[in-house]
Amino acid sequence: xxxxxxxxxxxxxxxxxxxxxxxxxxxxxxxxxxxxxxxxxxxxxxxxxxxxxxxxxxxxxxxxxxxxxxxxxxxxxxxxxxxxxxxxxxxxxxxxxxxxxxxxxxxxxxxxxxxxxxxx
Amino acid sequence: xxxxxxxxxxxxxxxxxxxxxxxxxxxxxxxxxxxxxxxxxxxxxxxxxxxxxxxxxxxxxxxxxxxxxxxxxxxxxxxxxxxxxxxxxxxxxxxxxxxxxxxxxxxxxxxxxxxxxxxxxxxxxxxxxxxxxxxxxxxxxxxxxxxxxxxxxxxxxxxxxxxxxxxxxxxxxxxxxxxxxxxxxxxxxxxxxxxxxxxxxxxxxxxxxxxxxxxxxxxxxxxxxxxxxxxxxxxxxxxxxxxxxxxxxxxxxxxxxxxxxxxxxxxxxxxxxxxxxxxxxxxxxxxxxxxxxxxxxxxxxxxxxxxxxxxxxxxxxxxxxxxxxxxxxxxxxxxxxxxxxxxxxxxxxxxxxxxxxxxxxxxxxxxxxxxxxxxxxxxxxxxxxxxxxxxxxxxxxxxxxxxxx
Numbered sequence: 001x002x003x004x005x006x007x008x009x010x011x012x013x014x015x016x017x018x019x020x021x022x023x024x025x026x027x028x029x030x031x032x033x034x035x036x037x038x039x040x041x042x043x044x045x046x047x048x049x050x051x052x053x054x055x056x057x058x059x060x061x062x063x064x065x066x067x068x069x070x071x072x073x074x075x076x077x078x079x080x081x082x083x084x085x086x087x088x089x090x091x092x093x094x095x096x097x098x099x100x101x102x103x104x105x106x107x108x109x110x111x112x113x114x115x116x117x118x119x120x
Numbered sequence: 121x122x123x124x125x126x127x128x129x130x131x132x133x134x135x136x137x138x139x140x141x142x143x144x145x146x147x148x149x150x151x152x153x154x155x156x157x158x159x160x161x162x163x164x165x166x167x168x169x170x171x172x173x174x175x176x177x178x179x180x181x182x183x184x185x186x187x188x189x190x191x192x193x194x195x196x197x198x199x200x201x202x203x204x205x206x207x208x209x210x211x212x213x214x215x216x217x218x219x220x221x222x223x224x225x226x227x228x229x230x231x232x233x234x235x236x237x238x239x240x241x242x243x244x245x246x247x248x249x250x251x252x253x254x255x256x257x258x259x260x261x262x263x264x265x266x267x268x269x270x271x272x273x274x275x276x277x278x279x280x281x282x283x284x285x286x287x288x289x290x291x292x293x294x295x296x297x298x299x300x301x302x303x304x305x306x307x308x309x310x311x312x313x314x315x316x317x318x319x320x321x322x323x324x325x326x327x328x329x330x331x332x333x334x335x336x337x338x339x340x341x342x343x344x345x346x347x348x349x350x351x352x353x354x355x356x357x358x359x360x361x362x363x364x365x366x367x368x369x370x371x372x373x374x375x376x377x378x379x380x381x382x383x384x385x386x387x388x389x390x391x392x393x394x395x396x397x398x399x400x401x402x403x404x405x406x407x408x409x410x411x412x413x414x415x416x417x418x419x420x421x422x423x424x425x426x427x428x429x430x431x432x433x434x435x436x437x438x439x440x441x442x443x444x445x446x447x448x449x450x451x452x453x454x455x456x457x458x459x460x461x462x463x464x465x466x467x468x469x470x471x472x473x474x475x476x477x478x479x480x481x482x483x484x485x486x487x488x489x490x491x492x493x494x495x496x497x498x499x500x501x502x503x504x505x506x507x508x509x510x511x512x513x514x515x516x517x518x519x520x521x522x523x524x525x
């Protein structure tokens with residue numbers, strides 16, 4: 001069965017881009033436009049990995065991360081952000097990986113492969 | 121007569137004239153009162169230890185422009201702290217009681233009075249005559265009072281000058297502060313803008329990538345899409361720079377060891393130093409230097425300085441790093457041998473987006489500067505065109521710091 005990734009980002013264009021690119025890689029992709037929506041989806045669907053934007057209106061990525069890790073301790077989360085200097089703050093705790101947002105998705109795809117590959 | 125001249129000199133001291141004009145008038149008044157033909161005021165520059173001629177009146181048989189601090193009669197007066205009366209029979213000789221003074225040539229008599237107050241020695245009044253000069257006790261007293269007055273001119277002028285200097289320095293600091301605040305505001309604005317631009321940019325680049333995939337190899341559209349991808353990549357690099365301009369002004373300060381931070385940054389560049397044939401010379405303080413800093417941010421600041429240094433020495437050179445405690449502040453100095461900055465560019469190097477490199481973002485130094493400012497530190501540049509640049513980062517020293525272990 002295909003593994004399923006939940007992409008959480010408030011930008012419509014980026015959701016579409018991630019969905020198409022990750023589907024090309026062979027993953028199933030679910031989308032959420034806000035932190036609140038992502039938690040609803042997680043309650044309903046079986047998700048194998050969450051790709052999470054940090055900066056979102058309403059509940060931000062850091063808060064979503066905290067709640068996800070409270071409820072689903074083993075669910076891998078990749079944080080995406082524009083700020084390279086967050087890397088140190090968040091990279092070492094809670095999230096499983098940290099990726100700096102870029103139009104070049106190579107690093108992101110590799111990170112997903114690394115995490116989900118281990119869990120085959 | 122004697123009271124007359126004292127009155128005139130006192131009036132002079134209250135006038136608004138400049139110091140050299142005051143002294144020149146005093147010299148003329150003196151020549152009217154005492155039987156000498158030349159009067160010179162020599163003022164001692166305590167830093168250079170040199171007497172300089174500041175004012176002069178009268179004849180000019182021999183006139184010495186300056187004396188070494190321990191030379192001639194002025195030097196002797198400085199040592200004795202008292203007036204000297206000179207008489208020699210032979211006007212051609214320059215030596216009096218073993219003291220050689222070129223200014224004595226052509227004169228028989230001289231009177232050299234110290235200009236001093238209780239704390240300081242300012243210089244001398246040097247009076248000369250080609251004849252044998254007789255100075256009455258009364259006149260000597262009057263001369264002493266005049267010398268005191270002249271000393272007070274000099275002291276006032278000194279004070280006015282240092283007052284002016286302090287005022288000027290304050291204004292400079294004010295200007296620098298205002299410009300760094302402007303810079304920080306500009307940086308914050310740029311960071312906000314960059315964040316807004318970044319997401320659409322990722323969309324553009326990402327979908328251009330998808331388009332490329334769909335077009336397939338050999339399609340005539342490929343070069344166009346590739347151009348889009350290239351430009352997007354360039355903009356993204358710029359945006360990364362702008363966002364590291366540290367939008368969040370909060371620095372997360374913790375006690376740390378400055379030597380350790382610099383050492384850690386250096387290790388990241390070991391391969392690059394080797395690749396460019398750069399020799400690294402370290403002179404770290406032997407004891408650890410406590411600072412209260414945001415380690416990650418400070419590393420970015422040093423990182424930028426070292427990257428610049430490497431870029432200036434692509435074909436080899438020497439990078440000198442030192443850390444020290446100076447005047448109660450922690451200091452790091454990073455010096456390259458990369459030829460320095462062109463003087464005409466020096467004023468702009470901390471301005472965002474100013475760059476002389478083909479692919480530079482112009483943000484390295486502004487980011488470094490903004491980080492150091494947020495740490496209440498300063499950054500200084502010493503530029504030697506044709507040789508190299510030294511950047512000195514000064515940070516508040518944390519006295520209570522104890523290194524681990």
